[in-house]
Amino acid sequence: MPPAVRFGVNYTPSEGWFHHWLDFDLDSVRADLDAVAALGMDHIRVFPLWPYFQPNRTLIRPRAVEQLVALADAAAERGLDVNVDGLQGHLSSFDFLPAWTRTWHRRNLFTDPEVVEGQAAYLRTLAAALADRPNFIGMTVGNEVNQFAAGPHPDPDRVTSGEAEQWLVRMLAACTEGAPGRLHLHASYDAAWYQDDQPFTPGHSARLGDLTAVHSWVFNGTAQRHGRASVAAEHHAAYLVELSKAWAPTPDRPVWLQEVGAPAPLVPAEHAAAFAEATVAHALDCPGLWGVTWWCSSDVARGLADFPELEYGLGLFTSDRRPKDLARVLSGAARRPHPAPAVRTTALVVPDDPGHRSRCAPGGVVFDAFFRLVADGARPTTVLDTRTEDKDHLAxxxxxxxxxxxxxxxxxxxxTRSCTPPDARS
Structure with a gap:
């Protein structure tokens, strides 16, 4: 029997958002985690803010690390496992980069030798601090760090794909040095799958680290083009899970739906629960799914300024810890048994060349073809154009x-739509 799919939340503290690290209140954290555990979740994803933890390249604050461990221990007391994102990096439209990488000390985040060694020391320190905790899942290198490497970021740290891979290998090694035997991975936003000039590639996501992470957000053009209740919107998370498998080195590589949420106004609050129910159901129909981790636990309090409007209402709970209908949907999904999904026998061909990734993006020919198949009742997966004649791989x-x-x-x-047989193509 395959392992049960795991359910969790991206932990956003109800008091102070991620700035809670500046005024860390373990009682408040415990109350948040009580609410999460009551839903039947089994894990949380935690976000130290990098500049708060490593304000100088050679100073990783011991007190901040102790607070991270205390949070992990509080989670353990409530039956929650913990994954920790190291390099934050970028969260909810804000960048959190230490001063020793910016302005007068401007250095490339991915290629400067001193910056890279500082990052590696930081990741290794966090991992080592948690290595003996049974509820520690492992490290994620950082949250969507690929957004720093290309446009539309206003001030990108440009790298080649080769340099991006070298950086990822070094960061993952640092996590393993700190906590051997844990699950360590990295996470990109969907430009890695969709943007032709993004140096972090699908191959990096699907081949480096112990499992593949995908982040599904339908504000990327999917909901705008097709609507909140469309096949494309409700199956977008499942599409990314299946798209990732084209590049996976082995058929059994697990895929973690590490971020997925219901962003208003494209998904209005009154429709968020229905959207979540459909999204999770379709993701669970993907073989090899490791887990679903909803974004996020608590709304951003309205007293905090300058967030994009959608960020204020993404939580399973309000900022005063009241559960929404969305929470009840996720709780029900977490508590129900889920049969193992059948193998997906139909594969749609996708380009191996990362310079043609836009074909897989909303509006691209691969994207549109995938959802035509889904709308017609098929359960497609994907295969690289370089593997279509590899009988062993297909089998x-x-x-x-x-x-x-x-x-x-x-x-x-x-x-009913039909496919043109291969011998009828010109």
Missing amino acids: ARGITEVVTPDQVLPTPPGG
């Missing part, structure tokens, strides 16, 4: 039919 994944985007024809009104 190992249980794939019996390979189709290209141009074979996936629109569904005629009132009828």
